[in-house]
Amino acid sequence: MASITGLTRNGQVWTPKFATSIDIDTCIGCGRCFKACSKGVLELTTIEVEEHYLEKDIMTIKHPGRCIGCGACGRTCPKNCFTLEEVEL
Numbered sequence: 001m002a003s004i005t006g007l008t009r010n011g012q013v014w015t016p017k018f019a020t021s022i023d024i025d026t027c028i029g030c031g032r033c034f035k036a037c038s039k040g041v042l043e044l045t046t047i048e049v050e051e052h053y054l055e056k057d058i059m060t061i062k063h064p065g066r067c068i069g070c071g072a073c074g075r076t077c078p079k080n081c082f083t084l085e086e087v088e089l
């Protein structure tokens with residue numbers, strides 16, 4: 001199995017790193033990653049925080065199949081929530 005790779009405009013091999021998970025414990029629901037993603041991968045969701053009987057907004061990877069592995073979400077996140085990884089075909 002080989003990692004998914006692409007080519008830059010001048011023909012150099014480029015290995016994208018796809019968004020595979022978001023740490024919901026550190027996510028503050030700020031939405032910066034949502035604005036940075038051009039492919040409609042992410043969606044804000046409200047979850048219950050049981051121990052405090054409160055609700056909290058967190059970002060989720062709603063459409064992982066749309067991800068092109070550009071890494072913009074991870075670069076814009078102030079809490080370093082994203083795991084970005086090479087993915088095998």
Ligand code: SF4
Nearest residue numbers: 037067068070071073
């Ligand atoms: S890696 Fe790029 S395409 Fe994938 S979720 Fe992040 S910003 Fe969107």
Ligand code: SF4
Nearest residue numbers: 027028030031033077
């Ligand atoms: S940028 Fe980071 S902290 Fe903000 S919503 Fe996205 S994953 Fe959560």
